[in-house]
Amino acid sequence: MSGPRRKWPLVTLLLVLSAIPVMSGTLRLIEVAGGPALMPANHRYGDFPLPLVLHIVGAIVFVLAGILQFLPRFRRRHPLWHRRAGRVLVPAGLVVAASGMAMTLFFESQPNSGTLLYLFRLGFGSLMVITSSSGSPRSGAVTSPPTERG
Numbered sequence: 001m002s003g004p005r006r007k008w009p010l011v012t013l014l015l016v017l018s019a020i021p022v023m024s025g026t027l028r029l030i031e032v033a034g035g036p037a038l039m040p041a042n043h044r045y046g047d048f049p050l051p052l053v054l055h056i057v058g059a060i061v062f063v064l065a066g067i068l069q070f071l072p073r074f075r076r077r078h079p080l081w082h083r084r085a086g087r088v089l090v091p092a093g094l095v096v097a098a099s100g101m102a103m104t105l106f107f108e109s110q111p112n113s114g115t116l117l118y119l120f121r122l123g124f125g126s127l128m129v130i131t132s133s134s135g136s137p138r139s140g141a142v143t144s145p146p147t148e149r150g
């Protein structure tokens with residue numbers, strides 16, 4: 001999986017997978033900002049939508065900056081942007097995970113969402129904190145110049 005062409009199925013898959021959360025998140029942000037209700041009603045965040053707003057903004061930044069990292073041509077032509085995007089990804093991932101876990105723990109539970117979803121959210125949130133932290137500049141992954149040709 002090192003040639004530029006071989007990366008395209010992965011990048012396309014990431015784009016497809018991120019399209020729904022990016023679109024639904026944008027519509028929810030419009031609603032929270034006082035715009036029309038374009039999404040199914042969700043009263044869980046009630047009077048305190050801050051964790052949801054942080055979660056959605058962090059998620060949009062995380063998925064879009066994340067996809068850029070998988071584009072070999074972009075990495076080669078814009079190594080500085082590649083490093084900057086890496087530095088943005090770490091805090092964005094932590095914000096997504098922390099706000100997601102905060103909503104899981106402190107928001108009123110969603111109708112028909114069981115214990116399994118609750119546990120999955122806490123599990124994936126913790127995993128995201130660990131994986132985001134392991135991408136810190138200290139690991140060298142962000143600071144060292146991209147030497148890979150593929």
Ligand code: HEM
Nearest residue numbers: 021024025028044059097100101103104121122124125128
């Ligand atoms: C990159 C990964 C993620 C993306 C792109 C993402 C995206 C989103 C979006 C767009 C929403 C808003 C849905 C709506 O307004 O109806 C949302 C809600 C939510 N997310 Fe995430 N999320 C991600 C990761 C996580 C993780 C790891 C957790 C668990 C810790 C989590 C927990 C939640 C919770 C609890 C809600 C509120 C759901 C509700 O009230 O119905 N998310 N997420």
